[in-house]
Every structure is written in C-alpha cells, then in structure tokens.
Amino acid sequence: MRITEIWNKLTGVAPEVAGVVNETAMREAYGTTIDADEENWRPLTGDTKRDLTPITQKRMRETALYLWEVNLLANRLIELPLGYILGEGVKLHCDDDDNQAILKRFWRDPINQMDMKLTKKARELALFGEQCYPTFINKVTGHVRLGYLDPALIETVVTDPDNSEQPIGIVTCKDSKGIARRYKIIVNGSENVFTQRTQEIRTTFTDGEAFYFTINDLSNGKRGRSDLLAQADWLDGYDQFLFGELDRAQFLRAFIWDVELKGATPEEVKIRAKGISPPAPGSTRVHNDSEIWTAVTPQLNAHDSSASASLFRNHVLGGATIAEHWFGGGGNVNRAVGAEMGEPTFKMFAMRQKTIKHILESIGIYVLRQASLAKGGAEPDLEDEAFEVEAIFPEMTAKDTSKYAAAFQQIVVGAAIGVEKGLITEETAIKLINAISGRLGIEIDAAEELKNAKDAAAKTESEDTFTEPVTEAE
Numbered sequence: 001m002r003i004t005e006i007w008n009k010l011t012g013v014a015p016e017v018a019g020v021v022n023e024t025a026m027r028e029a030y031g032t033t034i035d036a037d038e039e040n041w042r043p044l045t046g047d048t049k050r051d052l053t054p055i056t057q058k059r060m061r062e063t064a065l066y067l068w069e070v071n072l073l074a075n076r077l078i079e080l081p082l083g084y085i086l087g088e089g090v091k092l093h094c095d096d097d098d099n100q101a102i103l104k105r106f107w108r109d110p111i112n113q114m115d116m117k118l119t120k121k122a123r124e125l126a127l128f129g130e131q132c133y134p135t136f137i138n139k140v141t142g143h144v145r146l147g148y149l150d151p152a153l154i155e156t157v158v159t160d161p162d163n164s165e166q167p168i169g170i171v172t173c174k175d176s177k178g179i180a181r182r183y184k185i186i187v188n189g190s191e192n193v194f195t196q197r198t199q200e201i202r203t204t205f206t207d208g209e210a211f212y213f214t215i216n217d218l219s220n221g222k223r224g225r226s227d228l229l230a231q232a233d234w235l236d237g238y239d240q241f242l243f244g245e246l247d248r249a250q251f252l253r254a255f256i257w258d259v260e261l262k263g264a265t266p267e268e269v270k271i272r273a274k275g276i277s278p279p280a281p282g283s284t285r286v287h288n289d290s291e292i293w294t295a296v297t298p299q300l301n302a303h304d305s306s307a308s309a310s311l312f313r314n315h316v317l318g319g320a321t322i323a324e325h326w327f328g329g330g331g332n333v334n335r336a337v338g339a340e341m342g343e344p345t346f347k348m349f350a351m352r353q354k355t356i357k358h359i360l361e362s363i364g365i366y367v368l369r370q371a372s373l374a375k376g377g378a379e380p381d382l383e384d385e386a387f388e389v390e391a392i393f394p395e396m397t398a399k400d401t402s403k404y405a406a407a408f409q410q411i412v413v414g415a416a417i418g419v420e421k422g423l424i425t426e427e428t429a430i431k432l433i434n435a436i437s438g439r440l441g442i443e444i445d446a447a448e449e450l451k452n453a454k455d456a457a458a459k460t461e462s463e464d465t466f467t468e469p470v471t472e473a474e
Contacts, residue, residue, distance in 0.1 A: 050217075050218040050219075050220050050221035050222075051221050051222050051223045052223065052225070057223055058152065060129075060225065060226050060229055060232075061127075061128050061151060061152060061226070063228070063232050064127045064128065064226040064227075064228045064229070064232070065127060067228055067232060067235050067236070068127055068228070070239075071235050071236070071238075071239055073235055073238060073239075073313065073316060073317075073327065074228055074231070074235045076327060077227065077228065077231065077316075077317075077320050077322070078123060078126050078127060078227065078228070079123075080322065080326070081126070081348075081349050081352055082119060082122055082123060082126075084346075084349050084396045084397070085122070085349055085352060085353045085356065085393065085396065086118060086119055086122060086356075086393075087394065088394035089115065089394065090118060090356075090360065090391060090392065090393050090394075091107070091391075091392050092106075092107060092360060092361075092364045092389055092390070092391055092392075093389070093390045093391075093392050094364070094368070094386070094387075094388065094389050094390070095385060095386070095388065096385070096386035096387075098386075099368050099371075099386055099387070102367060102368060102371045103364055103367060103368070103389065105143065106143070106144055106364075106367045109143075109145060111145045111146075112145055112146055118360075121133075122356055124151075125213065125215060125224075125356075126215070126226070126227045126352075127226055127227070127228070128151045128224070128226060129151075129214060129215055129216050129217070129223070129224030129225040129226045129227070129229075130151050130154075130212070130213065130214045130215070130223060130224035131151070131211075131212075131213050131359075132148075132149040132151065132154060132170060132183075132210050132211065132212050132213075133146045133147060133148060133149070133210060133211040133363075134146075134147040134148075134149055134183055134208055134209070134210040135147070135186070135208065135209050135210065135211070135366070136208075137370050138374075139374065140374065141371070141374055142370040142371035142372070142373060142374030142375070143370075143371070144366065144367045144370050146211075146363070147210075149170075149172065149183075149210065152173075153172050153173050154170055154171075154172060154173070154223075155171050155172055155173045155174075155180065156170070156171040157169075157170055157171075157212070157222040157223060158170070158171065158201070158205075159220075159222060160194065160195075160198050161197060161198065161201070162194075162195050162197065162198060163198075164219075164220040165219045165220060166187075167185050167212055167222065168184070168185055168187075168194070168198060168201065168202050168205075169182060169183065169184055169185055169201070169202060169204075169205040170182070170183045170185060170205075170210060170212060181207040181208075182204065182205040182206060182207050183205055183207055183208055183209065183210035184202055184205035184208070184209050184210070185205075185209075185210060185211070185212045186209045186210065186211050186212075186362075186366055188362060188365045188366055188369060188382065189379075189382070190379045211359075211362070211363065211366075213355075213359050215227075215352075215355060216229070227320070230319055231316050231319050231320065234312065234315055234316045234319075235316055237312065238309075238312045238313060238316060241308070241309065241312055242309070245305050245309075251298055252297070252298065254297070254298065255295050255296060255297045255298075256295075256296050257278055257279075257293055257294070257295060257296075258293070258294045258295075258296045259272075259276060259291065259292070259293055259294075260291070260292040260293075260294070261290060261291055262289075262290040262291070262292070263290060264290070272291075310324065313327065320348075321344050321345050321347075321348045322345055323342060323345060326342075326345070342397075346396055346397070349396060350396070353393055353396075356391075357391045357393065360391035361389045361390065361391050364389035364391070365382065365387060365389050368380070368386075368387050368389065369382075369387075404436055407436050408433070408436045408437065411432055411433055411435070411436050412433060414432075415428075415429035415430075415432050415433060416429070426450055427447060427450055430444060430449050430450055
C-alpha cells in the first residue's frame with residue numbers, strides 16, 4: 001500500500017489538502033521513533049532470550065560444584081533426592097526376551113557400568129542442569145557405549161529453525177588444535193520427523209551422535225540450569241552466618257586480667273606492668289589491698305541465634321521443597337505431622353524421577369534401535385511392543401498400607417452392595433476396587449478381571465455336585 005493511501009485511510013484527508021505534498025518526505029518519516037536512544041531500550045514483551053549469558057552459565061557451574069563440595073546444606077539438597085530416587089538401583093525392562101538381553105548387555109557393559117555411573121549422571125544433571133552423552137556404536141552388532149561431554153565444553157546448542165523448542169546439534173569449544181566437534185543430537189526416529197531445511201542442517205553435524213538432556217529450562221531455552229542456582233547466595237550466606245557464630249563463641253570464651261593499682265602514679269604503673277605475668281592455673285598470687293585483680297570477659301550482647309539460623313535454613317530448604325526436620329531442625333514436628341509435611345517433597349522427587357525415567361528409556365530405545373539397524377538396516381517400528389522400554393525405579397519410601405487396607409475393605413463392601421441394589425455395574429465396582437488396590441501396588445483391568453471372576457465362578461459351580469451318602473447295609 002502506498003504512503004498516500006495509508007494517509008487517506010487513517011485521516012480521511014488527502015495529503016495535498018493536509019499540506020503534505022512530498023510523499024518521499026512522508027516515507028522517510030514513516031516508522032521513525034520519538035526517542036533518539038530507543039535502540040538502547042528493550043521491549044518487555046519482545047525478549048526471546050531465555051538462557052543465561054555464557055559467563056553466567058560458567059559461573060553457575062563452578063559455584064554449584066563448589067557449594068556441593070564444601071557446603072553441607074547444598075550437598076544435602078543434591079544428594080538427598082538421589083538417595084530416594086536411585087538408592088536401591090534402577091533397571092531397564094523390555095517384555096521381548098531378545099531385546100531384554102540387549103538392554104542387559106548395554107547396562108552391564110564394562111565401559112557403561114550404569115549401576116555405578118547412573119548416580120553420577122543424575123548428580124551432575126542436578127548440579128549443572130544439563131548432560132551430554134556422545135555415543136559409540138559397534139557397526140557390526142549395533143552395541144552402544146556412552147561417552148561423556150562436560151557441559152563446560154559445550155559452546156553452542158543449535159535448535160531447529162522451524163521449532164525453537166527442539167535442539168538438533170551441539171558445537172563444542174575448540175580444542176588445543178583449534179578444532180570444534182559437531183554432534184548431532186539424538187532423536188529416536190527417522191530424519192523424516194524434521195523438515196527438509198532442518199535435515200540439511202543436521203547433515204553438517206558430522207562428528208557423531210549424542211544425547212542431550214536439560215532441566216530447569218524453558219521451552220525456547222537452549223541450556224539447562226542448576227538446582228542450586230537460586231539458592232547459591234543464600235547457601236553461602238548461611239555458611240557465613242555459622243562461621244560468624246563460631247567466631248563469636250570463641251570470643252565469648254576469651255578473657256583478660258584487669259589489674260587496678262590504687263593511688264599509683266603513672267611511673268609506678270609502668271614499673272608494675274613490667275613485672276606482672278598472667279598467673280598459671282592452680283598458682284598462688286599474693287598482693288596487698290592496693291592491688292585488685294579481676295578477670296574480664298567481653299560483653300557481646302550474646303543472644304540465642306537458633307531462631308536466625310532456622311530462618312535462614314528454612315528459606316533455603318523451602319526453595320528446594322524440603323521440610324526443616326529433614327535437615328535436623330525438628331522444631332515442634334511430631335511423627336504424624338512430619339509424614340504429612342513430606343508429601344510435597346516426594347511430589348518434587350517424583351517429578352525429577354520422571355525426568356530420569358525419560359532419559360533412561362530414551363537411551364534404552366536408542367540401544368534397541370541400533371541393534372535392529374545393525375541387523376536389518378531399516379528403521380524399526382517403535383510402535384512394536386518389542387521396543388517398549390520401561391525404567392523401573394524402587395519405591396521412594398515404605399507405604400503405610402494400614403489405611404489403604406481399611407479403605408479397601410470398605411470399598412469392597414460398598415461396591416458389592418451397589419451391584420446388589422442395581423445402582424452400579426460390576427465393571428464399575430471393580431474400577432472402584434482398583435482405585436484402592438492401585439495404592440497397594442496392584443493394578444486391575446476391570447473388564448479382564450470381571451471375565452476371569454465369572455469364569456472361575458462358573459468352573460466352581462460345575463464342579464460343585466452333590467453325591468448321595470453311602471449308608472451301610474443292614
């Protein structure tokens with residue numbers, strides 16, 4: 001649309017009538033800004049930078065690692081979830097026997113050693129907010145081994161130009177020879193899941209494939225963030241507070257001897273000071289009434305600092321959704337209240353467990369894919385049940401089954417009455433029962449369970465026959 005047409009549409013007045021006859025001048029003025037320094041301003045709704053700056057990202061990693069090493073509270077914020085999520089071990093499972101053997105071989109590989117290395121991988125995921133595992137494939141058997149790329153060596157994460165949420169490649173920092181490696185980020189599926197333009201970009205990543213996982217990030221962010229990022233300053237402040245309390249405690253134990261000389265001249269005081277030495281414990285000191293010795297301790301207005309310590313500690317623990325009594329600050333918490341306070345924490349642990357579960361299952365599917373590609377050369381059908389990989393985790397905590405057992409009994413009685421009165425169907429009754437049995441770790445398929453129950457009842461009825469008793473003949 002021409003400038004004159006825009007003017008007419010907006011004002012309803014011809015530019016000549018309005019005194020605007022130079023369309024070139026109008027075109028130059030169109031779109032200019034009011035402020036001369038507007039290029040220095042950033043629109044609040046137009047910022048698409050969702051990552052930390054490289055310098056901040058580096059400092060975040062170094063700070064998180066330092067705090068984990070030297071700060072007891074920071075160490076527990078990282079290690080405590082690991083203990084609940086991975087403490088009793090994890091395994092990959094597949095119903096197909098052949099594929100299960102492949103997963104077992106991968107898991108126990110002397111290089112992979114997943115039983116030992118998984119805890120390290122999960123720990124560093126929490127510390128650094130991201131993990132990168134280059135893969136090494138045996139071209140004959142398709143056997144997979146995982147490598148490790150330190151997040152500090154990641155220079156750039158390249159995303160899909162058509163979908164900023166999807167990372168497609170990693171460029172490393174240059175080595176001593178000035179060479180940077182380019183890894184293609186693994187996506188379980190064929191390259192056809194990407195557009196043609198994205199496929200062409202991915203062909204430039206020629207140094208192998210790598211897994212790349214992030215946490216605490218945003219949809220259009222490229223890098224992850226540490227679990228300790230928000231708490232770092234408060235963790236350090238809490239440490240400084242405790243060290244200050246330690247120094248104060250040492251000062252409170254200190255004392256000096258104050259010697260008062262009555263009626264002495266300055267010269268006499270100086271002479272006496274030269275001849276005085278602190279008495280040793282258990283020694284005897286003799287003086288006349290003109291000399292007074294007093295042990296003086298500092299008056300530092302000492303107060304109970306436990307309330308301040310609890311305040312600072314709870315600020316950090318609250319940000320990590322961990323109750324105070326999990327870190328030795330029992331307060332007024334009893335057993336019942338403590339159990340209820342743990343539920344938000346376990347929800348957060350379960351969310352992290354879901355992330356690690358996705359990571360392991362993605363790796364497991366990739367392992368099976370490579371074995372299948374080595375055999376057949378074609379991309380396997382991942383919808384096949386033989387490629388359904390499940391990461392099995394231990395229970396985070398022992399369940400209190402007593403309340404579920406009582407509820408189970410009530411549900412069974414109530415469901416039976418509902419079926420008898422014709423208020424609900426038998427299948428709905430089993431679904432109600434399953435709602436409680438699921439809490440006990442047993443899932444019930446309503447339709448299948450109902451069929452099995454009727455088959456069992458019919459079998460019992462057919463076998464229940466009456467036989468006349470044999471009486472002894474007279």
